[in-house]
Amino acid sequence: MDQLGTRALVSQLAEDLGWLEEHCRRQPEHAAQAAQLRLAAALVRNCIGPFLEGQSPAPLHVVVVGGAGAGKSTVANLLSGDAAAEANPQAGFTRHPIAYSSQAGPIPWAGHLGFLGPLQRLPQSSPANLDADVYQVRHVSPDPLAAGLLKDFVVWDCPDMTTWAATGYIPRLLEVAALADVIVYVASDERYNDEVPTQFLYLLLWAGKPVVACLLKMKEGDAQALAAHFQREVLDRLPGKAVACLTIPYLTPEQLADPSQLARYRIPLLNQVAVLGEPPAAARRRVVLWGSQYLSAAQEKLLGVARQDLSALRSWRELVQTGQAEFDDRYRREYLGSEKFRRFDEALVRLLDLLELPGVGRVVSNILWVLRTPYRLLRELVTKTLTRPEAASQPERNVLEEALAAWLNLLRKEASRRAATHPLWAHIDEGFEAGLTDKARERFQQGYRSFQLGQTEEMEHTARAIYEELEKNPALLNTLRGGKLAIDVAAITSAFLVGHIGLQDFILVPLAASVTHQLVELLGKQYVDNQREQARQRQQALMARAISGPLAEWLIQWPTTGGSTFERLQLALRRIPNAIQQLDAEVRKAVAAPQGGP
Incomplete structure (x- = not known):
């Protein structure tokens, strides 16, 4: 040197x-x-x-x-x-x-x-x-x-x-x-x-x-x-x-x-x-x-005293992360858990419609639809009788804002409680008195705008992919259509063979057609529900990337920014050894x- x-x-x-x-x-x-x-x-x-x-x-x-x-x-x-x-x-x-x-x-x-x-x-x-x-x-x-x-x-x-x-x-x-x-x-x-x-x-x-x-x-x-x-x-x-x-x-x-x-x-x-x-x-x-x-x-x-200050910083980080975990969990419970994402129900209808025979085969599909009419009417009646009206889920923004308020209240309460134990907590408490809450809300608003743009595109893309993948693959689509038709024909034929031709066929044939359709519908619903759940998880991750993650990082770093004592402390601790x-x-x-x- x-x-x-x-x-x-x-x-x-x-x-x-x-x-x-x-x-x-x-x-x-x-x-x-x-x-x-x-x-x-x-x-x-x-x-x-x-x-x-x-x-x-x-x-x-x-x-x-x-x-x-x-x-x-x-x-x-x-x-x-x-x-x-x-x-x-x-x-x-x-x-x-x-x-x-x-x-x-x-x-x-x-x-x-x-x-x-x-x-x-x-x-x-x-x-x-x-x-x-x-x-x-x-x-x-x-x-x-x-x-x-x-x-x-x-x-x-x-x-x-x-x-x-x-x-x-x-x-x-x-x-x-x-x-x-x-x-x-x-x-x-x-x-x-x-x-x-x-x-x-x-x-x-x-x-x-x-x-x-x-x-x-x-x-x-x-x-x-x-x-x-x-x-x-x-x-x-x-x-x-x-x-x-x-x-x-x-x-x-x-x-x-x-x-x-x-x-x-x-x-x-x-x-x-x-x-x-x-x-x-x-x-x-x-x-x-x-x-x-x-x-x-x-x-x-x-550096022992400085490391004591870093211990206080670690405690602050852990508190912020605890609040973030509660924020994320509340969003998952109060919004994602109750939101139905009706776009996926529309995708299920479109998927089942794709499995119907096109062109001349549509006549066969219409005949099967007529055969399933008694079952369809009975199912609708039972569903209306036994199913309770769905409670409307809370608006997403309301859930997020309430979760944010709870998060900031937790931080403010702890900072006030510990203010006498260490200068860091006193500094944070003074920050809340000086408008830290408002600054955090501004950060939240910025993240929420970015999140809105991302989530709309994500949901639409996931729902469309349910049926667009089949539309882009005619060979697979026709195979599924043929398989569904074969199952329907086999079920109806079995009904005739079991009871021979007679009045009972007016019951067995519609029942067989309804059972096969219910089976296809159940498989389709499971597939769509799986995609819906994956979409929920992706939306949770998107929310964490756009809102809670950046906000938590900003809150963690806040005591060590803006020319504060603790910013200088971290700089000294990095350089001295x-x-x-x-x-x-x-x-x-x-x-x-x-x-x-x-």
Whole structure:
């Protein structure tokens, strides 16, 4: 992949992860997932992207993190060798990231496209308690003591994650933590096992960040015991590689101002950071590779919230399909089941008429018709006596409109009932309030017009085919006519043979002629009824294709169209897994290349 393609891939993946993070932040119960997504987007933007574009591994970024009042600014000063960080006894004083660099002149690493995402660089030095989406870079004098250990490095002093105001600036902390080549985790003797900082440390280790732990503010005599306790109760329970633990006891202002007294704590800290950051190119490759592996391994968890939204979408789809099934069933029961389709009765009459002998043979057919007259009159009398008047079937349009109303009422009722359970249902409920029902009826009308045109042609074609097939096949038609005549002749002859010639023939002959005709009529009726039933099934399928199917699909897709949140959600879910896979392949190829370049 060329550099433009890589840049587009990085930008799109970071944007999709960032959008998913904002989607989670709108749901307070998903704050933890939002933090993970912010870290993932920041890894792509600040760590992996610059590496793939060939950015120099120097300087390494050493990021100091920890809970409120732990002593982060003190540790930042120890690392930089300058009292530049504002060590303030007020917990939560630092509100935005501050970088300390000894590099003179322009700072190329801060000019990378998308560097630190939404954070803007302050053009001049500002107080650390400025609460805004900004960062600043402060220049510190080169330190001879650190020159051989950390020649080119940047120290970041970061906000905490535990004070009441931390919710507003944790994203800034995550943005810089993703940039880190080495993390220095700071905890105090009083709050070394607080839940939120420990969870944050867990997340950083899971993301593959090398970590040095610093315990501060204990009595010097308690340092060893506290370090062992912290190792056992906190560090040993965390994932990832082993974490070195250093202790720095409570230091008075005089001790903090005396470089010679600070050296006994500063040198081990610099040494430990240097171990994790040497050589710089290898350290950067490791962090990038581990970050890419984290994205792949955490993919399901990162997308978990979105998949919960997809579960709600699946529930909506199932509800729509349930309503569609009831709509189709109601149409079948209330219209197709009672509609007689008289065009098929006409086709039966035409079929039976075709089986009569043409031309001179019509005389024979007329004689047989006369013979069947007593039976015909008797059948008509019995039919009128025993058959109840047929109830008129409902008009097709009325049945469909009533079924549509029931379908939409079901959806609206369920959306209203579940509106408090998930944003999707609230979105659908708002849609019904804003005219979704009217839009669905418009869709129905469009489908119904198309259905009317199709069904008229289908019924007419099926009914005509009953007799037109015979008309187009004279050989078969004449064979059937001959067969019918042979049966009639055989039946009448049998009547004469059974009773011999006598008065009884006035009963037997008409009876025989009527029986054969009834048999032919019964066979013809079965054939026509079979065609009628097939026509019903085809009309049911036609209705589903023209009306219920398209309407159901439109209803299913409605929450994910029109620029809605859920449309964007589906787009992100389609792109993120593939983008992570492509990015991981690019990282592996770049790490394997000479000099760690892409």
